Amino acid sequence: MTSAPIAFYFDFSSPYSYIASEWIEALAARHGRTVQWHAMLLGATFQVTEIRSPVSYPLKREYSLRDFERSARFAGVPLKMPEKFPIATQNAARIFWWLHDSVHSARAVDWARHGLRALFARGVDLSDNAALLNVCRDFGLDPAQAEAAWNDPQRKARLRAVNDAAIAAGVFGAPFFMIDGEPFWGNDRRSQIERWLEKGPF
Amino acid sequence: MTSAPIAFYFDFSSPYSYIASEWIEALAARHGRTVQWHAMLLGATFQVTEIRSPVSYPLKREYSLRDFERSARFAGVPLKMPEKFPIATQNAARIFWWLHDSVHSARAVDWARHGLRALFARGVDLSDNAALLNVCRDFGLDPAQAEAAWNDPQRKARLRAVNDAAIAAGVFGAPFFMIDGEPFWGNDRRSQIERWLEKGPF
Numbered sequence: 078m079t080s081a082p083i084a085f086y087f088d089f090s091s092p093y094s095y096i097a098s099e100w101i102e103a104l105a106a107r108h109g110r111t112v113q114w115h116a117m118l119l120g121a122t123f124q125v126t127e128i129r130s131p132v133s134y135p136l137k138r139e140y141s142l143r144d145f146e147r148s149a150r151f152a153g154v155p156l157k158m159p160e161k162f163p164i165a166t167q168n169a170a171r172i173f174w175w176l177h178d179s180v181h182s183a184r185a186v187d188w189a190r191h192g193l194r195a196l197f198a199r200g201v202d203l204s205d206n207a208a209l210l211n212v213c214r215d216f217g218l219d220p221a222q223a224e225a226a227w228n229d230p231q232r233k234a235r236l237r238a239v240n241d242a243a244i245a246a247g248v249f250g251a252p253f254f255m256i257d258g259e260p261f262w263g264n265d266r267r268s269q270i271e272r273w274l275e276k277g278p279f
Numbered sequence: 280m281t282s283a284p285i286a287f288y289f290d291f292s293s294p295y296s297y298i299a300s301e302w303i304e305a306l307a308a309r310h311g312r313t314v315q316w317h318a319m320l321l322g323a324t325f326q327v328t329e330i331r332s333p334v335s336y337p338l339k340r341e342y343s344l345r346d347f348e349r350s351a352r353f354a355g356v357p358l359k360m361p362e363k364f365p366i367a368t369q370n371a372a373r374i375f376w377w378l379h380d381s382v383h384s385a386r387a388v389d390w391a392r393h394g395l396r397a398l399f400a401r402g403v404d405l406s407d408n409a410a411l412l413n414v415c416r417d418f419g420l421d422p423a424q425a426e427a428a429w430n431d432p433q434r435k436a437r438l439r440a441v442n443d444a445a446i447a448a449g450v451f452g453a454p455f456f457m458i459d460g461e462p463f464w465g466n467d468r469r470s471q472i473e474r475w476l477e478k479g480p481f
Contacts (some may be wrong), residue, residue, distance in 0.1 A: 128339065134329060136449055136451035137328055137330065139449060149475065249339045251334070251387070260345070268353075268470065
């Protein structure tokens with residue numbers, strides 16, 4: 078049995094990423110796998126692919142807003158769509174990589190869960206810097222350090238490099254999973270991922 | 280328990296529609312439901328929504344071609360992507376509605392399965408009229424009658440009306456299911472549909 082880690086790409090602004098973030102670790106652990114989390118910006122992939130947010134298309138918008146919440150209920154994950162959606166999440170993502178690179182990857186993962194839950198379970202607008210600083214404070218970060226991190230050109234470059242690498246790997250949406258070189262896109266690929274982890278390629 | 284029929288919208292050119300067409304009847308029957316099949320053209324919805332085929336976007340194209348076949352294997356449905364894809368399927372859809380309106384809805388459903396399998400299991404190009412006539416012949420139709428049907432302005436108008444009604448109902452992709460007024464989009468909503476049929480709204 079291989080134990081190669083699962084690469085999990087997510088955007089803080091993606092409701093399906095939030096749902097998947099609540100099940101991927103337990104699923105991976107049941108199959109002896111670890112998860113490498115990658116905070117990224119869908120906006121970067123959208124520029125390359127000409128895809129837009131599902132809520133930016135007529136008809137698909139209404140369906141998606143309904144499906145986000147229904148898919149969350151189906152997965153047993155509390156989700157209430159925030160009033161403002163989608164939002165810019167580059168600062169939340171830069172904090173992720175700052176913690177990942179300067180503290181520990183596990184701390185970054187905890188931040189990812191904390192941020193995603195703030196937005197999708199409690200409706201906190203992560204694109205509002207004052208609100209984001211409060212979320213940082215709740216998480217035990219020093220707000221001045223957090224703000225310095227998201228304004229740091231080095232952190233900005235790090236996130237751009239992550240986006241570029243994701244695109245180079247074929248990532249065009251979120252959540253996106255790479256497992257043993259096999260790509261899976263979407264919270265709704267959960268059952269295919271489960272079969273892959275159980276029985277290998279199919 | 281309600282026994283309202285499931286509305287199932289499909290496009291002959293949609294691989295995910297083909298996969299769903301192979302499981303929807305059995306799933307519905309297990310829950311005492313019937314299925315109303317609606318042949319439609321995604322091209323009509325694309326005009327309204329500005330959505331394009333998944334294979335028309337960079338990166339998403341490569342993923343989708345891989346996912347079509349993997350999702351078919353996952354569902355136990357034989358699928359081999361045809362060389363030419365996507366294709367125009369208005370003539371196959373007009374035959375569907377001709378059989379539906381002039382013969383019997385069950386005969387139209389059999390035609391749907393026959394046509395979808397011809398394209399996705401055997402690679403027959405349904406947009407080629409000579410090939411389509413052969414598929415009609417195999418199905419026991421008179422080729423001259425079939426050709427007359429797809430050229431008949433009344434059949435063309437019927438298909439346009441179906442597309443318009445689908446769009447009015449919120450359909451923007453295929454396969455698309457309406458169950459008790461609840462919309463489900465995609466072959467990958469199968470498990471949500473199953474729960475809905477078992478336990479009702481969630």
